[in-house]
Amino acid sequence: MIAIHFIVNPIAGSGKHRFSKTFLQQYFEVDTYKITIKTSNFKGHAINLTKESILNKAAIIVACGGDGTINEVASTLVGTTIPLGIVPIGSGNGLASNLSIPKNILQAFYTIKNNKKTSIDVGCVNDRYFFSNTGFGFTANVIENYEASLKRTLLSYIKSSLKSFREFDKRAEISITINDDSEVLNPFLIFISNSNELGYHFSLTPKASLKDGLLDVIIVPKIGKLKMLFFGFCVFIKKPNLLKEVKYFQEREIKLTRKRGPIFEAQIDGELAKIEEELLFISVKERSLYVLT
Known part of the structure; x- marks a missing residue:
């Protein structure tokens, strides 16, 4: 079983996205994936949620939001072997676009399921x-x-x-x-x-x-x-x-x-x-x- 954790910003973009377990299991088969959904409710919350997911041995951690949410999740994964998945539902979606990750949610799901990993550079401003x-x-x-x-x-x-x-x-x-x-x-x-x-x-x-x-x-x-x-x-x-x-x-x-x-x-x-x-x-x-x- 592949433990995959989704960290969702509910107000990203239109704020109308719903990531229920029932919805996700239509695309992430229950006999292959163990799904966990977490909701980020305030600035910085996704950092703590990602740390919990690391402790819980998540194999993949997916940021569902805009560049701010992606930054919080990705910052916590720097230097680990856990790959970041991205479902870009924010407004700008600059990083996802640069990585050719589709804005279409279902296509983004298939990108995650393909499990093709690449490593990228990370910028630092002092400790951020x-x-x-x-x-x-x-x-x-x-x-x-x-x-x-x-x-x-x-x-x-x-x-x-x-x-x-x-x-x-x-x-x-x-x-x-x-x-x-x-x-x-x-x-x-x-x-x-x-x-x-x-x-x-x-x-x-x-x-x-x-x-x-x-x-x-x-x-x-x-x-x-x-x-x-x-x-x-x-x-x-x-x-x-x-x-x-x-x-x-x-x-x-x-x-x-x-x-x-x-x-x-x-x-x-x-x-x-x-x-x-x-x-x-x-x-x-x-x-x-x-x-x-």
Whole structure:
């Protein structure tokens, strides 16, 4: 018997998904799979549920949700031999899309049943993991507005982006030194990516790979509103480097030092994080998570 645990975020995406044992056993045969269903009820809950599943000897642990839920489950599986299954029912689904995991639930089930494992790189921000990307500046502000909205849709994301565009100059002043080298005052954006997709098929780092042992880094200094709009267009056509101010490079490790400003406001896999540490080591752990693809 294969013990397979489903960790479900009931409010992900439309919030209308139902993962009952009766429903799942239509696709995961009772004579082959022993099914356990767990519901994640608050931020961070999926971490504890995954730890329980590891102790209970689950052979496969499936995250049913968006990038936030997937991050919580996957973070707990880093360095183990237990593969992560993904049923992408969130709004953006950036990691699942990068891994070619279908958004169709039944097709995602068959992907899990095929049991084809692959190992991927994992990004680290001090002691926190990310699998798609982390960002500071404009991207973090967008996520803050997005989390405050009532709906998790592409339209909500666009509205949040427009709100961030209008209010971006009102942020607290911050100064960041990158790798002890260049200091950036009030950067428009610092974006560090492990994968080639943000979600909704947008990309700041179209050349990024989950398996190259490198992080793709984009830095955009403080720019005016017209150049912000132009940069948005460049992202839409997946050519962010068209803006001449963009600095793009690949590294195994990035160090950010906050010289001025109250906190690092970041997004980590599409979830807002307010980080009080003044020094951030952002690095990559090569091939340290198994995923079913």
